[in-house]
Amino acid sequence: MSYRRVGRRGRPAGGAVREDDVRLLPGETLRDHDAGGPSPGIRRLIAEVVRGVPPLHPPKPRGFPDRCRVQNYPGRGHPDVHLEGRAADIYLNFDNPEQRAAGEWLFEFLVHNCRHYGIQGVIYGDRRWFSEQRGGVIQTNPPGGGHRDHVHVELNLDGANLFVDTNGDGRPDACR
Numbered sequence: 001m002s003y004r005r006v007g008r009r010g011r012p013a014g015g016a017v018r019e020d021d022v023r024l025l026p027g028e029t030l031r032d033h034d035a036g037g038p039s040p041g042i043r044r045l046i047a048e049v050v051r052g053v054p055p056l057h058p059p060k061p062r063g064f065p066d067r068c069r070v071q072n073y074p075g076r077g078h079p080d081v082h083l084e085g086r087a088a089d090i091y092l093n094f095d096n097p098e099q100r101a102a103g104e105w106l107f108e109f110l111v112h113n114c115r116h117y118g119i120q121g122v123i124y125g126d127r128r129w130f131s132e133q134r135g136g137v138i139q140t141n142p143p144g145g146g147h148r149d150h151v152h153v154e155l156n157l158d159g160a161n162l163f164v165d166t167n168g169d170g171r172p173d174a175c176r
Helices: 040-051 097-112
Strands: 003-008 011-018 087-090 119-124 127-130 151-155
Touching: 040 087, 040 097, 040 151, 097 119, 097 127, 097 151
Parallel strands: none
Antiparallel strands: 003 011, 087 151, 119 127, 119 151
């Protein structure tokens, strides 16, 4: 499995992400990728950002629907980032103006704070951002991208395990 350094808007942002999607190798089963529940990093992100008041900027808008539905583990039970406990879907409808404003803030917040939380990808509505694609530049989501009813966020391995890059060299230095 190969990894690439995390980028944000064309600049290094610390940490590493897996370049390939999760695939079962010969002899592997779903159990080999099953984390058994959401990772500590996903639980923290949901508690701080979705349900609580995040300690970072941009500030959370008033009226954010902090009791919105969140699905994380196991997703659809496929060998993917949900089953690994590293992803969450935060249900905010892109076609509803109020929910769209909340979803757009969440998208921007997650990309802006990707290093703090160890985020490797965010998809919502007509935009997508993956740290390993085009150096971390926000891209247009292809039509029919399937993320009009939720914000998809996935963590890299460091973020899932709550590793923090304290000195900015892209390696986990401490574990909270």
